[in-house]
Each structure stands twice: as structure tokens, then as C-alpha cells.
Amino acid sequence: MPWRRQLRLIVLLLLGVLFAPPLAAQAVAQLPFKNRSDEARYQRLTVQPRCLVCQNENLADSKAEPSRDLRHQVFAQLQAGNSDTQIKQYMVDRYSDFVLYDPPVKRGTWLLWFGPLLVLGAGAGVVIHTGRKRACAGTPVAPQAEEQW
Incomplete structure (x- = not known):
């Protein structure tokens, strides 16, 4: 009757799994x-x-x-x-x-509070500067017909 022994072992394992978490809490x-x-x-x-x-x-x-x-x-x-x-x-x-979680605004925490605004402002400045530089360069003009070589 080894199958009864296996069945008992399975039941004991299932009971252990069922009742172990509350004991471990x-x-x-x-x-x-x-x-x-x-x-x-x-x-x-x-x-x-x-x-x-x-x-x-x-x-x-x-x-x-x-x-x-x-x-x-x-x-x-x-x-x-x-x-x-x-x-x-x-x-x-x-x-x-x-x-x-919310440190006070004081000399040691200025960068923490205002650093993101400075980075955002610097990024906006780079975008504006690059846009103006491209606008000033203009579009290249096609060569005239008589300028061909």
C-alpha cells in the first residue's frame, strides 16, 4: 500500500503549505x-x-x-x-x-528646489538660440541658369 503513504505525504504537505504563512507572519x-x-x-x-x-x-x-x-x-x-x-x-x-519628504527652502536646498527650473530654462535657451541661428542662415538659393559651368 505505498499509494496510501504517498497520499498521506501529499495531504501533510498541503496542510503545511496552507498553515505555514500565518505562522511565519x-x-x-x-x-x-x-x-x-x-x-x-x-x-x-x-x-x-x-x-x-x-x-x-x-x-x-x-x-x-x-x-x-x-x-x-x-x-x-x-x-x-x-x-x-x-x-x-x-x-x-x-x-x-x-x-x-519636503525639505525647507534654505541656502543648502536651493539647488534641490530651483535646480529643475534652471535646467528647464537652460534647455529653452538652447532651443531658442538654435532656432534663431537656423532662421538667420536662410535657405540656400538655387544657382542661376547662366551661372552653370
């Missing part, structure tokens, strides 16, 4: 907030900054270790009674303006 630790307003502030403060490792993820969605550490820092500062501005300033002081 990582449980997210719930943070002990004092009240709902602190939880809402935490959500708002972790959605705004970017992940330091993943370029297009925010702190709340990132699974990277540095983001997890920074989320715990945000939670600790909330528990300490720091304001939203103080917490954001802590992140900027530690990780620079890179941590913000």
Missing part, C-alpha cells in the same frame, strides 16, 4: 500609548518622514531596522512629552533634511 508589537491622541500623533509623525534606507517609503511603512529604531525613538519622545516640532527637529538634527 511577523507579529507587530503594539506600543502602549497613554491615549488616542498620542497614538494619532505617533501615526502622523511616522508617516511624514522618509525611511533612511528605502528611498520611497515612509517611516511607518518601512520594515528596515533603522526605521524601526527611529519609530521607537519617536515613541519614546512622545512619552517624554516632546512636541511634534521638537521630535521633527530631533530627526533633522540627527539625519539632516534628507529625512523629510
